[in-house]
Amino acid sequence: MPLDGLQGDKRLVQHAVNQTVARVHQAMEAFIHNMNTIHSRGGNQVVFSSINYGTDTSAEGRCIIRELLCSTYEGVGNGETAIFPIQIWKKKRGVSYLPDDCNYDLYQLACKVTARRFFPNFLNLDATFNQSADWKADDPKRYLHEVATMGCRTRVFENRYGPKTSVGRGNLSFSTINIVRLAIECMHINDEEQRIACFFAKLDAMLEVTARQLHDRLEFQKTAYAKQFPLLMKSLWIGCENLKPNDTIASVINQGTLGIGFIGLAECLVALIGKHHGESEAAQQLGLRIVTYMRDRANQFSEQYQHNYSVLATPAEGLSGKFTRKDRKKFGILPGITDREYYTNSNHVPVYYKCSARHKAEVEAPYHDLTRGGHIFYVEIDGDATHNPEVIMRVVDMMDRYNIGYGSVNHNRNRCLDCGYENSEATLEVCPKCGSHSIDKLQRITGYLVGTTDRWNKAKLAELNDRVIHEG
Structure with a gap:
């Protein structure tokens, strides 16, 4: 805020506020820069980081949120879109x-930033399954009772053995x-009812194997010592304050x-009844x-093994193509099943299926309550969203209306690496400003931004090319 016209203490206070805001903005720039440059994950990767925000109404909290959003909007380096953290x-x-x-x-600002930088995504705390009975509007620590997401969709909230928190x-x-x-x-079974019964029998057997191997993995993880995880087991995990360095982390x-997943x-x-859930109500049911x-089986496994099992709508960065290749090799090309380079992520309507955003929301919404290990709803929009943040707000309104837990908006964003020119043309190959062919085509792959589609695997590149716009 300008100091013009202010006198005495009011001028001093406003000067202090201005200086503080400037320092906070600089700190947010540094935070984003560090999250995209510090290769501390496995010694050679940046951390796959996420940050959830939006409900802190204190002056300090609002300042941090605002400056983080402003820094994200400005970009890093020469105005590039930050890949991390997922916001x-x-x-x-x-x-x-x-x-x-x-x-x-700040919500309006968040939609404006999303329209240009893809982030933040939107987490619906009003969804019936994202609420906590312990949340109180006047509780300064209400964030403890708010669900948060990690990575591209991981959700941790319900807890059989401690507080319901993320x-x-x-x-x-x-x-x-x-x-x-x-x-x-x-598929060889002609009778549809028997075919579906056969599928459920196979699914049940595979669920048993999956639950058992997850249990065995956890039993092995429990043998680790607290001293092996000095950050996690000193200050981050619930109950870690009671651990000594040579204690196992089992408790x-x-x-x-x-x-x-x-x-x-x-x-x-399609394999079971000939149609997918986006095109058939019977398939949806x-x-x-x-x-x-x-x-239901995950809940039973939680009782059986005394762990927090949940169902995850798998993102499948590389798995979708891997499974498809194996199945095509064994079963051949089956129309509508193995005839593409990839399998559709989890419960999503196929990316190639033309439908409205509303129809997609109606179909996918019921699965969010069932997949409490993580889920996401995507809408593909056309045109330059930078000048139309209202379309982002309409998607969030749709999430609110259909009880969707977590969602995001995909759109095109191109940037010339030589002059910094940006636009949203889907087929841009030459910069109209400087004539350069060095075009960075930013897109989202299963929740993460990728600086150029040249780095995508074959399956995900095929999925990108198949994507259609969701209108209405």
């Missing part, structure tokens, strides 16, 4: 969504089931979760029946 806006009625809410102005916990292991193969193995990590619900349904069964 998630926590949308909450009465706090950070409606026009009368304290943080509505803080101080994490996902310990997850494994993904190729439900498409299970369905293909039943602490049962707070974490084990994920049972799945891939290719759409192709699975069968899809919900399948994932509900997985959820």
Whole structure:
């Protein structure tokens, strides 16, 4: 705020505020820079980091949120879009969504930033399954009772052995089931009812194997010592303050979760009844029946093994192509099933299926309550979203209306590496400003931004080329 016209103490206070805001902005720039340059993951990668924000209404909290968003909008280096951290806006009625809410102005800014930089994504704290009975609007520590997401979709919230929170916990292991193969193995059965029964029998057997191996992995993880994880086991995990360096972490990590994932619900349904859930109500009902069964079995495994099992809508960065290649080699090319380079992620409507954003939301929304280990809803939009943040707000409104837990918006963003020119043309090859052919085509692959599509694997590149716009 300008100091013009201010006198005495008011001028001094405003000067101090201006200096503080400037320092916070610089700190947020440094934070984003560090998250994209410090190669401390496995010694050769940047950390796959995530940050959830949006519900802090204190002056200090609002300042940090605002300057983080502004720094993200400006970009890093010469204005490039930051790949990390994945940023998630926590949308909450009465706090950070409606026009009368304290943080509505920051919500509007978040939508503007998303329209240019892809992030933040949007986490719906008002979804029925994302709420906590312990959340109170006047509680300064209400964030402890707000769900948060990690990575591209991982969700940790429900807890059988401690407080229902995302803080101080994490996902310990997850494994993904190729439900498409299970369905293909039943295609020889002519009677549809018997074919579906065969599939469920195979699914149940695979769920048993998956749950057991996750249990065995956790039992091995429990043998690790606290001193092997000096950061995690000194200050981050619930209960870690009671551990001594030579104690095992067994008493602490049962707070974490084990994920049972799945891939290719759409192709699975085509194999079983000839249509996927985006094009057939019967397929949708069968899809919900399948994932509900997985959820119910996960709950049973939680009782049997005394762990926090949950169902995960697997992102499958590389797995979608791997499973498809193996199945095509064994079963050949099956129309609508193995005839593409990839399997559709988890319970998503196929990216190539033309439908409205509303229809996609109606189909995918019910699966979010069933996949509490993690899920996401994507909408593909056309044109330059930078000048139309209202379209982002309409997607969030859709999430609110259909009880969707977590969502994001995909769009094109090109940047000339020589002059910095940006636009959203899907087929841009030559910079119209300087004539350069060095064009950085930024897109999202299963939740993560990739600086150029040249680095994508064959399966995901095929998926990108198949994507259609969701209108209406």
